[in-house]
Amino acid sequence: MVTARSARFTESTRGRLRRINLITSLPPVVFAALLLLYLDSRTWWHALVLAPGVVAALVAFERWTADDLARVALPCLVVAAAVWPVGALVTGSPNAWWGVCAVGSLALREVRRRVLAAVALLAYVAAVGATRLLVERDDVRQVLVAYVLVPAALTVVVTLMTVVGERFYDLIRELEQTREREAELAVVRERFRFASDLHDIQGHTLHVVKLKIALAQKLLVRDTVRAEKELRETYALVSDTIAQTKELAHAQRRLNLTAEIENAKNLFEAAGIRVRVTREGEVDSRVGELLGQVLRETTTNILRHAQATQVQITLSASGITIVNDGATGDEPTELSGLSVLGQRVADDGGELTVRQQDGRFRTAATFPTAHAGTPSTMGRDDR
Incomplete structure (x- = not known):
């Protein structure tokens, strides 16, 4: 089919x-x-x-x-x-x-x-x-x-x-x-990674919940106080898992920006897309998590909606910029994921801009320099 x-x-x-x-x-x-x-x-x-x-x-x-x-x-x-x-x-x-x-x-x-x-x-x-x-x-x-x-x-x-x-x-x-099959495979891999993250969150929790409930059942007769404690911990654990699952569903789980850059590079290369990564500065961990979400969402959009052959990722002290060719149509495609992230970036004092011109699509998330950490390393990774 x-x-x-x-x-x-x-x-x-x-x-x-x-x-x-x-x-x-x-x-x-x-x-x-x-x-x-x-x-x-x-x-x-x-x-x-x-x-x-x-x-x-x-x-x-x-x-x-x-x-x-x-x-x-x-x-x-x-x-x-x-x-x-x-x-x-x-x-x-x-x-x-x-x-x-x-x-x-x-x-x-x-x-x-x-x-x-x-x-x-x-x-x-x-x-x-x-x-x-x-x-x-x-x-x-x-x-x-x-x-x-x-x-x-x-x-x-x-x-x-x-x-x-x-x-x-x-x-x-x-x-x-x-090339197109490789791009589709890259999207499938991204979905598999999401499923793996979901398994990591819920698999371990369900196993622990099972053990705690079994222990509480044994303690109901001889130690009700400890049984009550085990049930409270189980309730808290389930509540925390629900919160983590919601964060994962909305791409809000804590992310490592460096790992996301490497993952995006691997996905693009697997799809036959040339990628160039330039690190002009570093940002603090809080901003880095949000930039990682922007990069992950943009990577998925490029693989799904563009016919890209080149991608440029630039990380500076004030944010991240992703530029790709192969954009189709005269107007930017409505991307709901980036729209949600744009509101979150704005709530955190930053700005997310999306622009399409001459077949190139530019996604940029910037924050005031006060958010930026002092660059500890400066480097460039061109591929």
Whole structure:
């Protein structure tokens, strides 16, 4: 079963690959199409006859980048295939084969017997080119070169380049999907860590409660005072566990900022994201716990909502700043976890700011310098 998250990742991967294809390949394809049209069109009606082949090739290429070629492959192939014999027999256009070659090479991915289809495409281009001999017999050698050998050779080259391009983008697609699976796995690990923390809080407590209740049962007859003491301690222990569980649920459990930075770095690296950590100063332990919560929440948000490739974490004497690329959309996503933390930071005299600009997302939690401890160590950890 494909989860909604996996579907979102797949759509995101397709979008990025489509943009790569359009940016890198569409301009030269359009240039080649217009150049060939210019070279072969000696009158306006020549251009009118040859234009459908060019349009069919461009439509097929655009749909190929969108992974939607199957829907238009046959109509585009029919149009482009019809232009080539008209160009060879009527307009005398030796480059009219380009449309059927472009569409045919792209459409190979839609058929099972690709080798047979490629041979058929080559044979069609050469055979139609040879029909030029029916209307032009003065220079047989020139006709064979211009209408048969050159189109056939270039068809082979274009087909091979298309196949290689397909393999290249398949590799990119696999790498993107692997990266996204790593990011999803990192989120799962974070959830497992939460479950582990919950187990640490409740597992030990429940075991102790069980022992104390068993002891109280034994003491009810011979030592009621001690039994009452054991029950009071059990009640206090359960109350404390409930409080710790609530703190954990709201990401308020005491955190070690250094450990959180290391954990965030490990999570990002596991997801294939380059991370750079800069320590310009140190903060006191009370502020450090809150900054650790901000870092943990931001780390989870980056892994869940962004398509990040780089993350910069900067710790200063006045707070922490996390900047990542890969932000989607024009407006910052509503992040409920950061909203709750923003109120807690404000209650403690600080400020939490979230800003998105030019595909970069910046989360910063700052406190007045009075909260900052004197930096005992200064360092930088770049990775």
